[in-house]
Amino acid sequence: MKKQTGVHVGVSADGIALVDTRPPRGRWFFLDPVGAQLWAKATTGTPTPEAVEEVVAYWQLRGVDPARVRADLRQVADSLERARLLVPAQRPPARPARRQVRFATPVPGRLRDQIAGQVGLALALALLRCTPLGITLAVARAATRLPGRAATVAEAETAHAAVRRAIRAWPGRAACLEESLATFLAAALTGRRLRWVLGARLIPHGAHAWVEAEDAVIGQDETDRVWPYVDALQVERSN
Known part of the structure; x- marks a missing residue:
């Protein structure tokens, strides 16, 4: 069985995004295609100094100044080592490249939906504000x-929509991470399963979280969501 490192990766043509779910808190780390080459080599058995030189040689053959590439890569390697990210990462299952993106809409719901939305939001806020991301993920997986x-x-x-109504009554801030987890939990409380996804875009760098049903992305804001994002971590029932 592959060792679980607590690090997850989203891959695109523009580089990779690493999300570290280990204590104390979750964080993102972005690498351009050159840095991604280094990370891939260094996490599949090549010693870091050798990985640096292999990537330098690759780009030197393409006319790039080797001294500049070497200096940049050594800096990237130092940053990855300090962050303890020179470890293999889990990659999520492949998803359709072109998913339907559905914008948020004020759908009416029954009383039980409203209660589930309020409870889901309260649970999401408590988890994300008071526990490490790893514990939050464990609770989300248990909910499946x-x-x-x-x-x-x-x-x-x-x-x-029920979570959005609950958020309007919440005096604090609830961003995409809180909103998506609350929706995931609210659905679970009413006997419905969603896919909770943490992802990122590489140009410009940005992290995002959302839920999906039937391969559709649910509840996005038309004004401030730039798609596509690449999946880095998914929580859903496996069968």
């Missing part, structure tokens, strides 16, 4: 074992 079935898009939008 609750009785239920995969949610339809309409059911997912109902859960998301």
Whole structure:
């Protein structure tokens, strides 16, 4: 069995995004394609100094100044070592490259949906503000074992709308991470399963979190969501 390091990776043509879920808190680390080459070599058995020289040689053959590449890569390697990120990372299962992105909509819901939205938000806020990300992920994975079935898009939008209403009554800030986890938990409390995804874009650098149902991205804001993001970590029921 592959060793679980607590580090997850999202891969795109523009580089990679690493999300570190180890204590004390979760964090993101972004690498351009050259840095990604170094990381890939150094985490698959090549000693870091040798990995640096192999990447330098690759770019020297393409006319890039080797001294500049070497200096940049040594700096990247030092940063990765300090962050303890020169370790293998888990890559999420492949997903459709072109997913339907559905914008947030005020869907009416029943009383139980509203209660689930409030409870889901309270749980999400408590987890994300008071525990390491690893514990939050463990709770989210445990929620996938609750009785239920995969949610339809309409059911997912109902859960998301209920969380949005609960957020409007919340005096603090709730960003995409809190909102998506709350929606994931609210759906689980009503017997519906969603996919919770943490992802990133590389140009410009940015992290995001969302939920999916039937391969559709649920509840995005038309004004401030730039797609596509690449998945780095997914939480869903495996069967």
